[in-house]
Amino acid sequence: MMPPRTLVATTVFWEIFSLILFCASSALAQSQAANEMPSVTQVPPEAQASSHFDAVAATNAYLAQIPADKTARSDAYFEGGYWMILWDFLYGVAVALLLLNLRWSARMRDLADRVTRFKPVHTFMYWLQYLVLTTILVFPLTVYEDYFREHKYGLATQTFGPWMVDQMKALAVNLVLFGVLAMLLFGVVRRVPRTWWIWGSGVTILFAVFFILIEPVYIVPIFNKVTRLDDPKIVDPILSLARANGIPAKDVYTIDASRQTTRMSANVSGFAHTMRITLNDNLLRRGSPEEIQAVMGHEMGHYVLNHNYKGVMFFSIIAVVFFVYLQWGLDWTLHRWGAKWQILSVGDTAVLPLVVLLVSILGFIITPVLNTYIRTQEYEADMYGLNAARQPDGAAQGAIHLGEYRKMNPGPVEEWIFFDHPSGRNRIYAAMRWKAENLKLFAPQGSAAVLSTNADKK
Numbered sequence: 001m002m003p004p005r006t007l008v009a010t011t012v013f014w015e016i017f018s019l020i021l022f023c024a025s026s027a028l029a030q031s032q033a034a035n036e037m038p039s040v041t042q043v044p045p046e047a048q049a050s051s052h053f054d055a056v057a058a059t060n061a062y063l064a065q066i067p068a069d070k071t072a073r074s075d076a077y078f079e080g081g082y083w084m085i086l087w088d089f090l091y092g093v094a095v096a097l098l099l100l101n102l103r104w105s106a107r108m109r110d111l112a113d114r115v116t117r118f119k120p121v122h123t124f125m126y127w128l129q130y131l132v133l134t135t136i137l138v139f140p141l142t143v144y145e146d147y148f149r150e151h152k153y154g155l156a157t158q159t160f161g162p163w164m165v166d167q168m169k170a171l172a173v174n175l176v177l178f179g180v181l182a183m184l185l186f187g188v189v190r191r192v193p194r195t196w197w198i199w200g201s202g203v204t205i206l207f208a209v210f211f212i213l214i215e216p217v218y219i220v221p222i223f224n225k226v227t228r229l230d231d232p233k234i235v236d237p238i239l240s241l242a243r244a245n246g247i248p249a250k251d252v253y254t255i256d257a258s259r260q261t262t263r264m265s266a267n268v269s270g271f272a273h274t275m276r277i278t279l280n281d282n283l284l285r286r287g288s289p290e291e292i293q294a295v296m297g298h299e300m301g302h303y304v305l306n307h308n309y310k311g312v313m314f315f316s317i318i319a320v321v322f323f324v325y326l327q328w329g330l331d332w333t334l335h336r337w338g339a340k341w342q343i344l345s346v347g348d349t350a351v352l353p354l355v356v357l358l359v360s361i362l363g364f365i366i367t368p369v370l371n372t373y374i375r376t377q378e379y380e381a382d383m384y385g386l387n388a389a390r391q392p393d394g395a396a397q398g399a400i401h402l403g404e405y406r407k408m409n410p411g412p413v414e415e416w417i418f419f420d421h422p423s424g425r426n427r428i429y430a431a432m433r434w435k436a437e438n439l440k441l442f443a444p445q446g447s448a449a450v451l452s453t454n455a456d457k458k
């Protein structure tokens with residue numbers, strides 16, 4: 001989905017602000033290498049196939065290759081993210097309460113009333129005002145979290161200007177997409193005031209499926225350039241792996257993620273034959289062939305294990321839960337404070353900040369459940385990927401690279417609450433456990449234990 005916080009800026013405000021930020025960000029600019037995890041070109045001795053191979057010792061040997069300062073940095077970034085979840089939540093609650101208690105929401109509805117009484121357009125006019133106002137109110141947090149904090153940890157590559165342009169694009173996309181969703185949902189509430197929560201869930205689920213379908217083709221290219229990869233040295237092994245696993249991919253794509261970030265990643269998107277495999281350019285640039293194979297095996301796991309369809313099923317359940325809760329929550333709150341906030345009913349567009357408030361409360365509470373659902377699928381994809389690609393050392397390297405923005409070695413409760421992927425230690429351990437059971441695939445020592453360097457790849 002789009003970044004939730006977008007922004008808009010009026011001219012004078014924007015001029016002054018961007019000048020200040022530009023100066024500040026230049027001062028912050030630093031070499032990205034400061035953040036980079038090591039690229040392991042040699043499998044550590046403890047992780048090489050031998051008669052005394054031990055998965056735990058192999059895992060520790062991989063972890064020992066990460067310098068202490070990199071670990072400290074990555075931990076600080078990721079743990080800071082725990083607090084950001086809390087600040088985002090509290091800030092969002094404060095904004096919603098402001099809009100309700102100062103009756104700004106009611107005023108925006110009255111203003112939309114003056115433009116038109118035609119309900120769908122009225123809803124859109126309200127949405128336009130709401131989005132612009134909340135974007136401005138949340139802007140200080142957005143700029144800290146998405147710009148300064150990312151630069152501080154060497155994860156962002158954009159200067160302030162292009163970052164702002166992306167924010168404006170995201171604002172436009174949110175305006176249209178969620179404007180349509182708002183028109184549909186308020187239409188449903190007005191048409192079927194008793195059973196709106198059932199039909200509302202249905203509309204939301206269909207909207208999510210529609211979004212998944214259009215995202216790779218129509219939304220992603222707004223922000224990044226997607227190109228078809230044609231280097232046979234990279235594409236051929238990936239397509240071979242795909243064929244071996246019954247995956248109908250004909251092409252492999254790459255995306256210029258380095259425009260915004262140093263993060264390495266890949267993904268599988270779409271359904272059935274709209275399905276496509278995309279590697280980001282950071283992975284292509286820094287990943288060894290073994291690592292790329294391991295990552296591709298993981299991504300293919302998502303496809304073969306039908307994680308997309310299961311994800312839609314899971315989202316559907318969550319959507320129904322949210323709508324039942326909303327029906328009850330809106331009833332309860334409007335009964336008490338509806339008159340004070342000048343909100344007439346659930347079908348009144350001025351109710352939107354209250355909807356956002358209630359949704360964010362439940363969303364905040366169930367964050368660990370959502371994380372655990374996703375993390376479980378990621379673990380399944382890891383298991384599939386190890387069996388498919390047979391690159392446990394490539395997988396270990398991948399886990400280390402991802403440690404640039406994800407804590408490597410958390411406690412079990414911490415992992416359960418905050419991690420939407422298995423931790424680096426768990427991923428390396430799973431890879432080494434797989435290797436321990438498949439030692440016959442690896443030469444006891446020597447050539448097979450050497451991972452190619454980046455120089456080899458080119």
Ligand SMILES: [Zn+2]
Binds near residue numbers: 378
């Ligand atoms: Zn995954």
